[in-house]
Amino acid sequence: MKLMTLVKLALQAIRKNKMRATLTMLGIIIGVAAVIVMVAVGYGARSRIKEQINNLGTNMIVITPGASATGGVSQGAQAFATLTVDDATKIRNEAQYVTAISPVVATRMQVVAPSGNWRTSINGVDIDYQTIRNWTTSDGAFFGPDDVRSAHTVAVLGRTVAQRLFPNSDPVGQEVQIGKVPFTVVGVLSPKGQTAAGTDSDDVILVPYTTASSRLSGRARIPQIIASAASQQDIPAAQDEVRALVRESHKLTQGDDDDFTVKNQNELADAAASSTDVMTMLMAAIASISLLVGGIGIMNIMLVSVTERTREIGIRLAIGARGSDVLTQFLVESIVMGVIGGAIGLLVGYIGAKVLGHFTGWETVISPVIMIISIGFSGAVGVFFGFYPARKAAAMNPIQALRYE
Amino acid sequence: MSDVVIQTNAITKTYESGSNSVHALRGIDLTVHRGEFIAVMGQSGSGKSTLMNVLGCLDTPTSGNYLIDDVHVETLNKNELAAIRNEKIGFVFQGFNLLARTSALENVELPLLYDRSGRKRDSRAMAIAALERVGLADRVNHQPSELSGGQQQRVAIARALVTEPALILADEPTGNLDSRTSIEVMSLFQALNEQGITVLLVTHEPDVAIYAKRIVEFRDGRIRRDEPVKNRRNAAEDLANAEVLDDDIMAPVIAPAATVAVAGGVA
Numbered sequence: 041m042k043l044m045t046l047v048k049l050a051l052q053a054i055r056k057n058k059m060r061a062t063l064t065m066l067g068i069i070i071g072v073a074a075v076i077v078m079v080a081v082g083y084g085a086r087s088r089i090k091e092q093i094n095n096l097g098t099n100m101i102v103i104t105p106g107a108s109a110t111g112g113v114s115q116g117a118q119a120f121a122t123l124t125v126d127d128a129t130k131i132r133n134e135a136q137y138v139t140a141i142s143p144v145v146a147t148r149m150q151v152v153a154p155s156g157n158w159r160t161s162i163n164g165v166d167i168d169y170q171t172i173r174n175w176t177t178s179d180g181a182f183f184g185p186d187d188v189r190s191a192h193t194v195a196v197l198g199r200t201v202a203q204r205l206f207p208n209s210d211p212v213g214q215e216v217q218i219g220k221v222p223f224t225v226v227g228v229l230s231p232k233g234q235t236a237a238g239t240d241s242d243d244v245i246l247v248p249y250t251t252a253s254s255r256l257s258g259r260a261r262i263p264q265i266i267a268s269a270a271s272q273q274d275i276p277a278a279q280d281e282v283r284a285l286v287r288e289s290h291k292l293t294q295g296d297d298d299d300f301t302v303k304n305q306n307e308l309a310d311a312a313a314s315s316t317d318v319m320t321m322l323m324a325a326i327a328s329i330s331l332l333v334g335g336i337g338i339m340n341i342m343l344v345s346v347t348e349r350t351r352e353i354g355i356r357l358a359i360g361a362r363g364s365d366v367l368t369q370f371l372v373e374s375i376v377m378g379v380i381g382g383a384i385g386l387l388v389g390y391i392g393a394k395v396l397g398h399f400t401g402w403e404t405v406i407s408p409v410i411m412i413i414s415i416g417f418s419g420a421v422g423v424f425f426g427f428y429p430a431r432k433a434a435a436m437n438p439i440q441a442l443r444y445e
Numbered sequence: 446m447s448d449v450v451i452q453t454n455a456i457t458k459t460y461e462s463g464s465n466s467v468h469a470l471r472g473i474d475l476t477v478h479r480g481e482f483i484a485v486m487g488q489s490g491s492g493k494s495t496l497m498n499v500l501g502c503l504d505t506p507t508s509g510n511y512l513i514d515d516v517h518v519e520t521l522n523k524n525e526l527a528a529i530r531n532e533k534i535g536f537v538f539q540g541f542n543l544l545a546r547t548s549a550l551e552n553v554e555l556p557l558l559y560d561r562s563g564r565k566r567d568s569r570a571m572a573i574a575a576l577e578r579v580g581l582a583d584r585v586n587h588q589p590s591e592l593s594g595g596q597q598q599r600v601a602i603a604r605a606l607v608t609e610p611a612l613i614l615a616d617e618p619t620g621n622l623d624s625r626t627s628i629e630v631m632s633l634f635q636a637l638n639e640q641g642i643t644v645l646l647v648t649h650e651p652d653v654a655i656y657a658k659r660i661v662e663f664r665d666g667r668i669r670r671d672e673p674v675k676n677r678r679n680a681a682e683d684l685a686n687a688e689v690l691d692d693d694i695m696a697p698v699i700a701p702a703a704t705v706a707v708a709g710g711v712a
Binding site: 045052056351352354355356357358359360361362363364365438439442 | 498501503504523524527528530531532536538542543544546547555556558559560604608
């Protein structure tokens with residue numbers, strides 16, 4: 041029989057038992073809708089994280105220490121503080137594709153002001169930091185090249201720190217004590233919000249990196265050097281260049297492994313977002329269970345249908361249908377049920393994800409891929425769970441089937 | 446094409462049920478020529494239904510040879526049997542066996558959907574033609590539940606006709622019908638037979654068998670009697686006479702003895 045005829049037959053059979061077919065399809069509808077909503081929320085979280093990372097700066101390249109191996113034993117990332125200020129200086133002086141560069145000398149200290157105290161991250165940076173991170177001051181000004189050259193004790197406060205230390209006054213021009221060293225506040229940064237990891241970007245104090253290295257005790261290290269490429273297209277070239285320069289600076293010979301890692305913004309975003317993928321998969325897997333239950337529902341109803349329609353099967357066999365014709369007929373019926381259920385489920389899931397996003401403020405992303413997969417998968421559920429009942433129908437003895445009351 | 450539609454040689458059919466074997470057919474030699482109209486008679490358990498199943502290729506004989514339209518059936522596999530049923534045999538059943546909630550047209554079209562020979566292209570037109578042949582051109586889109594018993598059986602006959610089979614096998618086609626409708630259906634069979642269609646019908650009613658040309662009587666799995674019908678009746682004439690006598694009651698024609706009682710009742 042032609043496919044069109046088979047689909048028409050299946051639709052007729054479904055229409056003859058509207059209520060039953062609807063309830064059966066409900067299982068698939070709920071299953072598919074659940075998968076769609078879960079994946080939409082997961083993808084939403086992923087795209088939000090990527091967006092946050094991309095907000096970090098413009099055409100950013102990040103050099104982090106690590107991947108060092110001692111005598112063939114890999115020590116893992118950040119096992120040693122392999123980055124130095126000299127690396128940054130070398131890149132600034134020699135790189136062609138890098139337009140801005142700043143080391144980040146990080147430590148964590150108690151900060152005391154007349155009206156409060158607060159423990160926060162102290163980042164020693166160069167003036168290019170504001171360009172690379174696309175982060176400017178909202179009050180006062182960033183420190184200048186002179187401050188860096190002469191290692192002046194000046195500080196730029198993040199918004200959170202400013203609010204904690206100077207709840208009722210303007211911090212610009214006032215003095216804070218970081219560790220035991222007094223610093224003059226020259227500016228306050230504009231708010232940046234949460235990082236991809238969920239921490240507060242504004243809970244930070246920026247000081248010249250020279251000052252951080254020379255005046256602040258504590259375990260100051262360089263967790264990263266950040267740089268900007270001239271443009272999006274230059275990023276790969278800049279990455280290669282930076283890698284070569286740092287290798288040179290570290291006196292690595294050919295055959296030595298890198299003892300640092302160079303990543304661009306997109307790679308960072310992917311790495312951060314990949315953590316949400318596990319969550320998305322897990323949620324989708326749980327949602328798929330309801331799809332499985334829906335499939336069992338189809339099987340159940342198809343078994344009932346085959347028994348009920350024994351006489352019809354007998355008639356068809358008597359007038360010349362082959363077993364395979366009957367098999368195909370019932371199989372197409374369960375596939376059609378699965379696919380219709382899948383399509384409705386897709387619609388319900390789509391609306392559900394939008395409504396959920398609207399009320400929770402979560403971003404939801406529905407990719408066309410997941411739409412195709414979910415319809416295909418519900419069709420596959422129809423095949424899988426429809427096969428046994430269909431085979432049962434096809435194996436009937438026409439004489440007994442015709443006599444069935 | 447030979448003149449012989451069906452030829453069986455020493456067909457037996459034995460059912461094994463537990464330790465007993467039931468001999469449903471004990472060596473049947475039957476030859477049906479083109480254009481014949483045979484009534485197979487016999488009491489229940491006489492083997493006539495088993496013969497129907499075997500002749501209809503729904504069942505295979507335990508031993509013996511069976512030729513239909515020069516094809517040796519006993520050598521065929523399941524799919525080839527399905528093709529024989531589709532192309533060479535038209536079934537008419539006692540319970541009509543139409544698909545419920547399906548129009549007369551679609552019911553008649555059904556065998557053509559399973560046609561693999563590719564000869565039957567315009568199935569819709571063929572189905573309409575078959576319905577016209579049984580006088581139901583105006584009931585094409587009716588569902589079985591909207592048709593009377595006689596009309597349903599005519600749809601079933603149209604379904605049997607539509608593939609232009611070598612043989613129509615009718616199993617108690619009048620068993621679920623009242624006397625008048627039975628004669629209507631028999632009149633249709635007679636008309637179709639006049640047009641050259643071979644009909645083999647199973648019945649246990651002598652009143653129905655009398656419209657056939659030849660009677661084959663079964664007892665205990667054997668043919669006991671095989672002879673032409675004496676005093677063959679014409680169903681169309683019986684119907685016409687009945688209209689004259691009484692529009693509704695067919696009893697006088699079927700059984701003259703009942704006339705008095707019924708007439709008395711009416712009077």
